[in-house]
Amino acid sequence: MAAAGRWEILRLHVEDGIPLTALAQDTGIGLRTLQRLHARYKTHGYTGLQDGPRADAGSHRVPKELVTLIEGLALSRPRPAMSTVRRRIAPICTARGWPVPSYGVVRSIIQALDPDMVTLALEGPAAYRDKYELALRWAAERPNALWQADHTLLDLLILGPNGKPARPWLTTILDDHSRAVCGYTVFLGAPSAMNTALALRQGIWPKTRPDWPMCGIPEVLYVDHGSDFTSQQLRTTAVDLHIRLIHSTVARPQGRGKIERFFSTVNTELLTTLPGHTVRGQPTPTPKLSLAELDRTLEEFIVTYNDRAHSELGTTPRAAWIAEGWLPRLPESVEALDGLLLTVAQSRIVRRDGIHFQGLRYTSPTLAGYVGQAVVIRYDPRDITEIRVFDHDAFLCKAVNPDHQTEAVSLKDVQAARNTRRRALRTGIHERIAVLASTTEAPPPASTAPAPEPRRPKLKVYQED
Structure with missing residues (x-):
């Protein structure tokens, strides 16, 4: 009986003065039960009429060993169905004299397992880490203390140099403290150390635009394990510029969440407004922009992004980078910077x-x-x-x-010339091998010379003696 129904019955006794014996006869509830409810009401009020949890809640009337067995089967890979678990434990219960639990009992035991234990057992450490491990949100204490660098393939088709559609890549340099974009480069083809160097050059050297003041040499550059970020060129450049190069943990994208968030902003706010934006499952669009036009559009978007209030900072990335005024560390000249980066x-x-x-x-x-x-x-x-x-x-x-x-x-010209020469040599080799194969496989021509006489044995036989 719900607490509201109990109160309606007791109200007749408390407010109307109807005896509990008469209420027991009219409602069919035992007199002793009504007396207990009345005592709980006088002690705890209306809340005393509510049922508390059962003392045996969460427990099962099955042997503890059987519960452990069912849990072990449910945590095994591949995870079996509940009906399969019950079928597998049935002969074990019969052999040990245990009652075979119903499907409902098996289901309740499996559903009572800790979700983090199920995730770790069935989905592995990576899934468990992403769902349940504590994540430390760290931010640099000052501008240029740490820069993040990463690439993304844009959801956009543009016109390549040959007039054919091509998907461009975007490399971005982001200041961890202010979330300001310090440099970028957009290009066609796979990411390379040179494209990273071009983005770093733009980030380090002062820009000609007064509304884009971010510059300077960072103390730390945080990157992933891409081939361009682990190249000898970037390592040597980092040493020459006195930059500490730190690589993120393999298969742990959480540390690059800030720059990934910027990439998402570019894809959702900028690219959706441009011709050639691609959407999975929809027809391929017709590209109209060139690489240079996309470059100019991205620059204007980045400058606007730096002047837009950030929800976590409470101010704009540009204002957070300028702070109270400070002098960034710069190379001696742009020629010296080019000599190291490019x-x-x-x-x-x-x-x-x-x-x-x-x-x-x-x-x-x-x-x-x-x-x-x-x-x-x-x-x-x-x-x-x-x-x-x-x-x-x-x-x-x-x-x-x-x-x-x-x-x-x-x-690239030298390498292309080498590849062309190598392909030409291989073509010549294959042609000669093909001719040789066709020659050796042909049947020998018929000979018109007389057949040689059979050789006579050198040893004499008895007839010749």
């Missing part, structure tokens, strides 16, 4: 005819005094007609390739 360091031996690199030869009069010595060269992958030569940290000279002094040759 070039790749390699070790080479100076030969009598110059320095050999990527199949090209580089010469300079200064190298005459360093023949046979190891030097460090730096080159720009976008133009390898010229290299810079260093003796340890001291700059020696610029060496040039005599065959390409008046033209720009990129590392």
Whole structure:
């Protein structure tokens, strides 16, 4: 009986003065029960009429070993159905003299398992970590103390250089303290160390726009384990710029949540308004924007984003980055920054005819005094007609390739030429092998020469004697 129904019955006794014996006869409730309810009402009031939890709530009238067995079956991979669990425990119960539990009892035992235990047993440590482990939300104490860098493939189709549709990539540099976007680059093709360097260059060197003041060398650069972020070029650049490079834990995206949130904002607020926006399950759109047009659109969006109030900060990212005024750490010059970011360091031996690199030869009069010595060269992958030569940290000279002094040759051009030559050689090899195979498989031509006479044995037989 609900508490409200009990109160209606007791009200007749309390307010109307009807005896409990008469109420017991009229309602069919035992007199002793009404007396207990009346005592609870006088002691605790209306709340005393409510039923409390049963003392045996959550327990089962089955042996403890059987409960453990059912739980073990439910936590095994692949997880069996409840009916399968009951069928498997039935012969065990019969053998041990236990009553076979009903499907409802099996269901209640399985449903009473801790959800975190079920997740860990059936879905693994990663799922358990993402659902139940405590997450520490950490933020840098000041601007430029920590920058995050990451890539994302945009949900957009643009016109590539050949006029065909292509999906661009976006690399972003985000200040952890202020959530301000310090630099970015948008490009076609897979992410590379050079694209990361271009985004870092824009983030470090002061911009020409006064409404985009973020600049400076960060103390820490937080990245994932992508091939461009683990490249020798980025490690060397971080050492030269005195940047501490930290890689996030493998398969733990929680530490990059801030920059992932910015990527989501770009996809939902900017790309949905542009022609060529792609949506899964819908027809492929027709691209209209070029890479340069997308670049300009992204720059305007980022500047607006930096001036927009952030819900967690209570102010704009730009105001949080400027704070009370401070001086960021900057390189000596943009040329020095380009020399570190946009070039790749390699070790080479100076030969009598110059320095050999990527199949090209580089010469300079200064190298005459360093023949046979190891030097460090730096080159720009976008133009390898010229290299810079260093003796340890001291700059020696610029060496040039005599065959390409008046033209720009990129590392990709050299690699493409090598691949073309290699494919041509392989084609020639396959053609010759095919001819050889067809020749060896053809039947030999019929011969017109007379058949040779059979050889006579060298040993004499008895008839010849």
